[in-house]
Each structure stands twice: as structure tokens, then as C-alpha cells.
Amino acid sequence: MSKETEKLEAKARLEKVRELIRYHDHRYHVLDDPVISDGEYDLLFQELLALEARYPDLVSADSPSHRLGGSVAEGFTAVRHVHPMLSLDNIFSTIEFQSFQEKLQRFLRTDLPLRFMTEPKVDGLAVELVYRQGFLHTGSTRGDGLIGENITAQLKTVKAIPLRLQGDQDIPIPDELYVRGEVFLSKQGFQRLNQLRHQQGEPLFANPRNAAAGSLRQLDPRITARRPLDFFVYGVANPEVLPAEGQEALLTILSRIGFPVSPLVKGCGLPGEVEQQYQQVLALRHALDYEVDGLVVKVDTFALQRRLGFTARAPRWAVAWKFPATQATTKIEAVDFQVGRTGVVTPVALLAPVEIDGVVVQRATLHNQDEMKRKDLRLGDTVLVQRAGDVIPEVIKAVPELRNGDEQPIMFPASCPECGHPLARVQGEAAIRCVNEHCRAQQQQRLIYFAGKSGLDLDGLGKKNVEQLVRSGVVGDIADFFFLDAGQLASLEGWGEKSARNVVAAIEDRKRIPLARFLAALGIRHVGEVTAAALAEHFTSLHELMAADEEQFRRVDGIGEQVAASLSLFFQDPDVHRMIERLEKAGLVVVAADKGRSQPLAGRVFLFTGSLQTMSREEAKRSVKVRGGQVANTVSERVTDVVVGEKAGGKMKKAHELQLPLLSEREFIQLVSAVEE
Numbered sequence: 001m002s003k004e005t006e007k008l009e010a011k012a013r014l015e016k017v018r019e020l021i022r023y024h025d026h027r028y029h030v031l032d033d034p035v036i037s038d039g040e041y042d043l044l045f046q047e048l049l050a051l052e053a054r055y056p057d058l059v060s061a062d063s064p065s066h067r068l069g070g071s072v073a074e075g076f077t078a079v080r081h082v083h084p085m086l087s088l089d090n091i092f093s094t095i096e097f098q099s100f101q102e103k104l105q106r107f108l109r110t111d112l113p114l115r116f117m118t119e120p121k122v123d124g125l126a127v128e129l130v131y132r133q134g135f136l137h138t139g140s141t142r143g144d145g146l147i148g149e150n151i152t153a154q155l156k157t158v159k160a161i162p163l164r165l166q167g168d169q170d171i172p173i174p175d176e177l178y179v180r181g182e183v184f185l186s187k188q189g190f191q192r193l194n195q196l197r198h199q200q201g202e203p204l205f206a207n208p209r210n211a212a213a214g215s216l217r218q219l220d221p222r223i224t225a226r227r228p229l230d231f232f233v234y235g236v237a238n239p240e241v242l243p244a245e246g247q248e249a250l251l252t253i254l255s256r257i258g259f260p261v262s263p264l265v266k267g268c269g270l271p272g273e274v275e276q277q278y279q280q281v282l283a284l285r286h287a288l289d290y291e292v293d294g295l296v297v298k299v300d301t302f303a304l305q306r307r308l309g310f311t312a313r314a315p316r317w318a319v320a321w322k323f324p325a326t327q328a329t330t331k332i333e334a335v336d337f338q339v340g341r342t343g344v345v346t347p348v349a350l351l352a353p354v355e356i357d358g359v360v361v362q363r364a365t366l367h368n369q370d371e372m373k374r375k376d377l378r379l380g381d382t383v384l385v386q387r388a389g390d391v392i393p394e395v396i397k398a399v400p401e402l403r404n405g406d407e408q409p410i411m412f413p414a415s416c417p418e419c420g421h422p423l424a425r426v427q428g429e430a431a432i433r434c435v436n437e438h439c440r441a442q443q444q445q446r447l448i449y450f451a452g453k454s455g456l457d458l459d460g461l462g463k464k465n466v467e468q469l470v471r472s473g474v475v476g477d478i479a480d481f482f483f484l485d486a487g488q489l490a491s492l493e494g495w496g497e498k499s500a501r502n503v504v505a506a507i508e509d510r511k512r513i514p515l516a517r518f519l520a521a522l523g524i525r526h527v528g529e530v531t532a533a534a535l536a537e538h539f540t541s542l543h544e545l546m547a548a549d550e551e552q553f554r555r556v557d558g559i560g561e562q563v564a565a566s567l568s569l570f571f572q573d574p575d576v577h578r579m580i581e582r583l584e585k586a587g588l589v590v591v592a593a594d595k596g597r598s599q600p601l602a603g604r605v606f607l608f609t610g611s612l613q614t615m616s617r618e619e620a621k622r623s624v625k626v627r628g629g630q631v632a633n634t635v636s637e638r639v640t641d642v643v644v645g646e647k648a649g650g651k652m653k654k655a656h657e658l659q660l661p662l663l664s665e666r667e668f669i670q671l672v673s674a675v676e677e
């Protein structure tokens with residue numbers, strides 16, 4: 001074969017390979033629905049690189065090989081934005097949203113309700129992508145709104161950004177398109193990046209937004225290419241070149257020509273719909289794998305947008321309805337080491353009080369020794385604290401720039417701060433624990449757990465009261481609750497006759513108890529509500545279960561080695577047997593599973609998408625099934641509840657399109673724990 005023919009063949013193959021890679025990039029990064037394995041994709045990519053290495057003059061401007069980043073630049077060049085990149089005015093409440101609406105109506109001299117487009121305000125970095133004849137020509141940062149930095153090479157490495165647009169008969173690709181969107185880093189990607197930076201002794205990023213900014217502003221685009229950056233499109237500065245009359249139609253077109261649009265965008269035309277959508281996205285906020293800090297509300301119709309126009313700073317036709325902040329800075333004043341119900345010792349920072357999202361935060365978890373070391377935290381440090389939803393507040397990082405030299409290292413104790421027993425680190429775990437089963441602190445935590453919401457939920461026996469009963473020697477183990485005497489209780493400080501009688505009545509009320517609930521309340525290590533339900537399903541009585549050995553526990557659906565060992569250790573303890581004997585003496589009746597029991601989730605079909613944080617997918621499915629519900633694996637009209645975990649992708653998008661009810665992991669847990677098995 002002649003050199004020429006060879007080259008012609010290579011050219012044809014190159015075009016084919018590029019087309020395939022483009023197709024698979026789109027499936028993976030835009031549609032969230034890949035159709036080949038990572039391995040197969042890598043092979044295609046290698047073939048592309050090999051061909052381009054052989055024929056450098058065949059490297060095209062839109063070749064996916066640019067995704068790997070090019071050469072290092074000396075600095076960024078300036079880009080003047082043809083259409084200025086403005087900002088958004090912020091609002092924080094329903095009242096402010098109403099006055100925004102009224103202002104629009106006054107301006108437009110109308111009483112008619114307006115149609116809005118709502119979009120999640122993803123917290124990343126605004127970028128502009130200029131497409132010429134359908135090819136990505138220039139990518140830039142916002143800069144001061146008029147002049148930004150040219151980061152074309154860096155943006156080309158973001159796989160969700162199309163290098164070339166895909167038009168069709170209905171949508172001819174315009175000569176010039178000024179696309180705007182947000183580049184962001186997932187929460188997971190951010191965690192991984194920080195871990196890596198820690199290992200390499202580099203300073204940590206405070207949040208995914210800073211990490212995204214740091215990644216884009218790399219003079220060496222090959223570094224950018226290694227960061228898992230993502231992108232959502234949210235607008236076009238010259239929409240008149242596309243066949244769309246409004247924002248909603250525009251986003252549909254942008255999606256069709258190759259851009260990823262957030263699955264959480266929604267057109268709102270009815271009164272109250274925007275407020276509802278605000279609440280909906282706010283509720284999902286913590287389940288999403290990227291930061292969302294508000295809802296952007298835009299007048300949908302372009303004709304009206306043009307009439308409303310801009311102020312110097314922002315468009316009059318849009319606002320950002322912000323979510324409450326989840327982070328604040330404060331000082332670590334001391335560190336407390338708490339012993340949990342299973343003996344795990346958790347360092348907790350005692351903070352100078354600071355308000356976050358309407359709640360005063362004074363304590364924040366430091367998780368464990370490794371995390372403490374990783375973040376290089378010291379007593380007296382100014383720290384960034386995060387309180388995200390119902391998650392326990394946590395210390396994100398120190399601000400070392402604010403140190404004055406008086407800060408002290410934090411020492412992890414060598415022995416249990418409660419019982420003095422030496423602490424042990426379990427192999428393969430980050431946790432350090434007190435292994436003394438008789439440790440008073442652990443015992444107290446178990447009692448609090450037993451009386452608390454995840455246990456028997458005994459009215460009037462919250463944490464403080466249980467601590468008092470333990471301190472005054474009235475309660476030492478679980479059985480003691482059932483021997484409580486109203487007269488004795490009433491004599492304790494802070495108690496009256498009525499509160500004492502109520503507590504005794506609440507306990508009386510729990511004397512007939514389902515086996516699953518009793519097992520879950522015991523607080524056995526690794527045995528939560530779901531495992532307890534599986535055990536109650538398997539064994540016919542509490543006594544049969546108490547007599548089981550490790551082997552028999554392993555036969556229970558979903559129970560593995562670790563859980564079986566923990567169960568057998570617990571039920572081998574003669575103290576446990578004595579305690580259960582006393583409970584029965586006090587009149588406790590543990591009722592084994594009644595096969596004909598009610599099925600509160602009967603008729604409901606659950607679909608899970610994304611990864612759950614507090615339980616495995618299997619556990620979640622089981623907890624639906626034991627309550628009579630069904631589980632589906634694909635999105636359809638049949639599904640009644642969609643549980644959205646972290647990094648939920650294509651399924652959530654489809655569920656949203658079908659307008660199926662979405663539940664966060666928390667809401668799901670609340671639902672299953674509210675209904676009895």
C-alpha cells in the first residue's frame with residue numbers, strides 16, 4: 001500500500017474513532033447512560049492517540065485528544081466578553097420573592113402571573129464558551145464581567161463540554177453561539193482531591209467551588225484534565241440565533257445539541273409553584289453529589305426579558321433565591337473525647353458559639369484521629385465549620401493564616417477518658433475504641449439509645465434524664481427501666497409526681513414489644529433496624545435467637561461474618577442473659593414476628609438511585625420488603641417513590657421527567673421508621 005493510501009485510510013479511521021469517542025462521551029457525561037465499559041473506551045482513546053501521533057497534521061481542532069490538556073502556558077491571556085457576563089441579585093425569603101414578582105409586574109404593567117424557569121444554582125465557576133460554526137473556539141472565565149481569562153485548553157479537558165455541536169434539521173447550528181454555564185467539581189471528587197493533596201503535603205481546598213476554580217486556573221491543562229470537573233449549561237448570551245422563544249425551550253435545544261442540562265430545572269407557571277420548587281430542591285440539596293446554594297428564577301419569555309433589561313450589575317428578569325449558608329468560621333476552644341455506645345472514641349471540638357442556618361453551633365465532630373491529623377488541627381485554631389442539614393456539624397479545615405503561635409497540638413488520649421482502660425485501634429478501621437465492655441460511659445450511651453428514638457422511644461426519658469438516672473444510681477442496665485417506681489422518681493431533683501407517673505406509664509406501654517424493635521433497641525454493634533428485622537423474620541422467639549451460635553446467625557438473610565460474630569458475642573454474655581431474665585420478670589413480653597401482620601408499604605413501589613450514605617442498597621431494599629412494599633430497578637409509571645442517594649444520575653433525570661415523587665435518604669429513613677414493620 002502506498003504512503004498516500006495509508007494516510008487516507010488513517011484519516012477515515014481517525015474520523016470514525018473521533019465520532020465514536022464523541023458519541024460515548026455524550027452518553028457518559030451528558031446522558032449519564034454509558035453503553036460501553038471504561039476498558040473499551042480506553043482502547044478507542046489509545047487508538048486515537050496512536051493515529052494522531054503518527055500523523056500530527058491530522059489532529060483537528062475538535063479532536064477529543066485535546067481533553068488530555070495541551071502544553072503549559074506562561075500565563076493566561078485576556079478575553080473581552082462581547083456580551084458582558086453579569087451577576088444575579090440575591091433574595092433570601094418568600095416575601096422577597098413576592099416583591100420581586102410584583103416589581104416585574106409593575107415594570108411590565110401587567111396583573112397577569114408570569115411564567116418562570118427555575119434552575120438549581122450550582123456552586124462552581126461561571127464560564128463562557130464561544131462556538132464558531134459549531135466548534136468550541138474560546139472558553140473563558142467571567143473575570144470582572146467585561147474581561148475574563150482565556151482558559152480554552154483547560155475547558156477542553158472537561159468531558160461534559162462538547163467540543164463540537166450536533167445540529168439537525170430543526171436546529172441549524174448558528175455561526176456564533178455564546179454559551180454560559182457552570183463548571184463544578186462533585187463533592188466526592190473534592191474529597192478525593194483533598195485526600196491526595198494532603199498526601200502530597202499541599203494545602204487543602206475549603207470547598208468544591210474553590211477546588212473547581214483552582215483546577216481551571218492551572219497553567220498546565222494536563223493537571224486540569226486529571227480533575228473530575230463537570231458542567232451544566234444555563235444560558236446563551238445571544239439566544240436570538242436559536243429557534244427558542246424562552247428559557248425553557250432554549251435549555252431543551254441546548255440539551256439536544258449536546259450540552260448537559262441539570263435534571264432539576266423546571267418551568268413554573270402556576271402560583272406558588274416557584275416556592276414549591278425552592279422547597280423541593282432545598283430538600284434534595286444534601287443528597288446531591290454537587291453543591292447547590294440556591295434556586296435561580298428567570299422570567300421565561302425572551303420578549304419579556306428584553307423589555308425588562310439589565311441594571312449595571314444584573315439582569316432585572318432573574319434572581320438567585322439563596323439557600324441558607326452551611327459554613328461559618330469560629331475557634332476551637334477545647335476538644336472533648338466522647339465514648340460511644342460501642343466504645344468508639346470520637347474527638348469533638350468545643351467551639352466558640354457560631355450561628356449557621358439559624359442554629360447556634362458549639363460542638364463539631366472531628367471524626368477520628370486520622371481526620372484530625374489530616375487537617376492538622378490545633379487548639380485555638382480558627383476553623384471552617386459546616387452544618388449541612390441534619391448531619392452532625394463537622395470541622396472542615398483550619399485557617400492556618402490566622403494562627404498567632406499560641407495554638408497547641410491536640411493529643412488523642414491513650415486510655416479511655418471514662419474508665420481508664422487502654423484504648424485499642426481495630427485493624428483496618430479508623431476508629432479507636434475502648435474495649436472494656438463494662439465501661440460506664442458505653443453503658444450509659446446504650447441506655448440513652450435504648451430509651452431514645454431509635455430504641456423504645458420512651459416519652460420523658462431523653463438524654464438528660466437518662467444521664468441523671470444513671471448518675472443517681474437509679475438505673476444501671478436496661479432492665480432497671482422496667483423496675484422504675486413513680487415515688488422514687490418523683491423524689492429526684494427536677495421531677496414532679498406527674499412527670500414521674502407519665503414515665504412509668506410510657507414504660508408500661510412498651511411491655512409488649514415486637515422482637516425486631518427490641519433487638520434494634522439493644523444497640524448491639526452492627527445490628528441496626530434492618531438487621532433486627534431480618535433476625536425477627538428468621539427466628540421464632542427471642543429465646544431461640546439467644547441460643548443461636550455464630551453459624552446459625554450466618555444463615556439469616558443478609559447477615560455476614562462480622563455481624564454474626566457481634567451477635568454471638570453479645571448473646572454469649574451471661575450478663576445479657578441475666579438482664580433479659582429480669583426484663584421478663586418485670587413483665588416484658590417480646591412478641592416474635594406475626595406472619596399475618598399489617599403491611600404498611602403494601603402497594604408502593606420504590607426505586608433507588610445513587611449511593612446511600614447510611615445503609616447499603618440491599619438493606620434499603622429489605623427495609624421496604626419487610627414492610628410489604630416492592631422494589632423496582634427501572635424508572636416507570638409503576639414507581640411510587642424514588643429514593644435519591646448521592647451521585648444520582650440518569651434515573652433521577654427520568655424520574656423527574658415522569659414527575660415521580662422524589663425522596664432524600666433522610667426522608668426515606670423517616671418514612672420507614674415511622675411505619676411499623
Ligand code: IVH
Pocket residue numbers: 085086087088089119120121122123124125126142182234235296314315318320
Ligand atoms: S444566570 C445574566 N443561571 O450564579 C445571568 N447563573 O450570581 C447571570 N449560576 O455567575 C447568570 N447557576 O456562576 C445563572 N442556572 C444559573 C446559574 C447561575 C449558577 C451562577 C453563575 C453566576 C452566578 C450569579
